[in-house]
Amino acid sequence: MTSLRALTLALLTAGCLSAVQAQSLRPEVGKPLQAASELLRAGKAKEALAKVREADAVGGKSAQEQLMIDRMRGAAAQRAGDNATAAQAFESAFNSGKLSGGEQIQMAESLAFAYSQLKDNARASQWVQKALSLGSQSQQLKQLQAYLQGASGDYNAIAKDAQGAISAAEQAGRRPEEGDLLRLADAQQRTNNASGQFATLEKLVAYYPKKDYWAATLGRLPRKSGFSDRFSLDLMRLRLATGNLTKTEEYMEMAQLALQAGYATEAKQIVEKGFAAGALGTGAEAERHKRLRDLAVKQEAETAASRDKDIAEATAAKDGNALVQLGSVLAAAGQPDKGISLIEQGMAKGSLKRPEDAKLRLGRAMMLSKNKSKAQQTLRSVQGTDGVADIARLYAILAGQS
Known part of the structure; x- marks a missing residue:
């Protein structure tokens, strides 16, 4: 086993693993992942994916090694525009059971966006809901949610989600997001809720x-x-x-x-x-x-x-x-x-x-x-x-x- 200090720093920068996780890498896994990380920083995502495959070819991998391979594969594939590979890798990482709460949110968000790029709106919606249920506060994710609901024509769901966000903000003494108010007004118009739209x-x-x-x-x-x-x-x-x-x-x-x-x-x-x-x-x-x-x-x-x-x-x-x-x-x-x-x-x-x-x-x-x-x-x-x-x-x- 080796700590591979350079790899630790590189992957921490890429947001792919923690320092403790990096210490469990064997050299035959860690070195190609280190090279993949350096290639990613240089903007060479496809070359980075090749190095990830090299690491994945090593036999007898531990669960921790597989997790880090999946995370690096997902990051490289996403940057290379290979959303199918990215989604597969991120799902494997999410299902490992070894992610912290914050990491689960980040991974669920990544999966939502990956599936939306693949035009798989059903799975994208599932991962949006997963990320929100885990506590995501990402405005970009909420925008994706609105887009997916709009694409499905489910304006009742849009109205429900927007109203929930508005009510939560008001109950907390905060001004509701302008985007949530606009989403609600639009959904109410599309569902012929004239009185509700005027209130919004x-x-x-x-x-x-x-x-x-x-x-x-x-x-x-x-x-x-x-x-x-x-x-x-x-x-x-x-x-x-x-x-x-x-x-x-x-x-x-x-x-x-x-x-x-x-x-x-x-x-x-x-x-x-x-x-x-x-x-x-x-x-x-x-x-x-x-x-x-x-x-x-x-x-x-x-x-x-x-x-x-x-x-x-x-x-x-x-x-x-x-x-x-x-x-x-x-x-x-x-x-x-x-x-x-x-x-x-x-x-x-x-x-x-x-x-x-x-x-x-x-x-x-x-x-x-x-x-x-x-x-x-x-x-x-x-x-x-x-x-x-x-x-x-x-x-x-x-x-x-x-």
């Missing part, structure tokens, strides 16, 4: 507030069953706030919706943003854009002139509906604190047509007053199936990002 998109904009993710979320919201048109202005507010409102007709539509709802100052601000962005005030419709701006300015003046009278009448009313509306208008016009006060008075008065809408308006007014924590608390308490709760949750997410 909400998580995407919460954890990764990218413009495109906001666009996808806001694009799907009005298609949800039962979504009410009365939240069209809120939807456009969210689009504007996330950089997803850029077209001329979008600025025009949003300003007109604001005017119709009594938000004259907000309508004027929207038009001004359109002019500043170059979306309004140019082209064949330039005069129409200017008329819209003039109308917003006129209605703003009329609203301001009658405000005290309107507030007095709303205060004297039997219900709080008018106070909630006036408070929401004031908040949008740049007076959020006064708006909050009026909305709260209206809610206290009661007899509201839509109590959950009132909470939504209060939460948005708190957002505009920069009271992030109270805004989020109020918005997250909103209930309903007509879109009010969805809008409120998205406002709450936006509040946390402002």
Whole structure:
């Protein structure tokens, strides 16, 4: 027996065996393996395989010698592009019963990738599951798993695995991986799980507030069953706030919706943003854009002139509906604190047509007053199936990002 110090160092560098294992090599096995390791470092994988075969031809090999031969054969074959030989060698090494826990994970991962290269997706999937069950945290392995599941068309399995990874991250207080959220959203779309996909998109904009993710979320919201048109202005507010409102007709539509709802100052601000962005005030419709701006300015003046009278009448009313509306208008016009006060008075008065809408308006007014924590608390308490709760949750997410 010999320790073969040079071989030990060479194979340790290649990740093929431990120092203790290398000490059990006989010279007739160790020397060709040493040569194979040196050839591998020189980029000569095929020549290295020939040396491994020389070592394997020695008779009376111990289990430990066979293990090291298999590991070196697998490493050389993988680098030579001979995935069939690599898979056979790695399986023999894995089944030896002499690998540590970490080595088993590494070997199972190698087998998964080797079989995927051989287009044997069934075996590749088996070794992916083996590696994961042993504790693998490899992101590359998870990507391979997603590819294999997608190739099999098993999107229910993809959704289950992605949801498990997301839940585990959230329970541990970590942000879920962006890739897991995207995998889940895609699988939910392919399995026609619209409500589940929208919930996943909400998580995407919460954890990764990218413009495109906001666009996808806001694009799907009005298609949800039962979504009410009365939240069209809120939807456009969210689009504007996330950089997803850029077209001329979008600025025009949003300003007109604001005017119709009594938000004259907000309508004027929207038009001004359109002019500043170059979306309004140019082209064949330039005069129409200017008329819209003039109308917003006129209605703003009329609203301001009658405000005290309107507030007095709303205060004297039997219900709080008018106070909630006036408070929401004031908040949008740049007076959020006064708006909050009026909305709260209206809610206290009661007899509201839509109590959950009132909470939504209060939460948005708190957002505009920069009271992030109270805004989020109020918005997250909103209930309903007509879109009010969805809008409120998205406002709450936006509040946390402002």
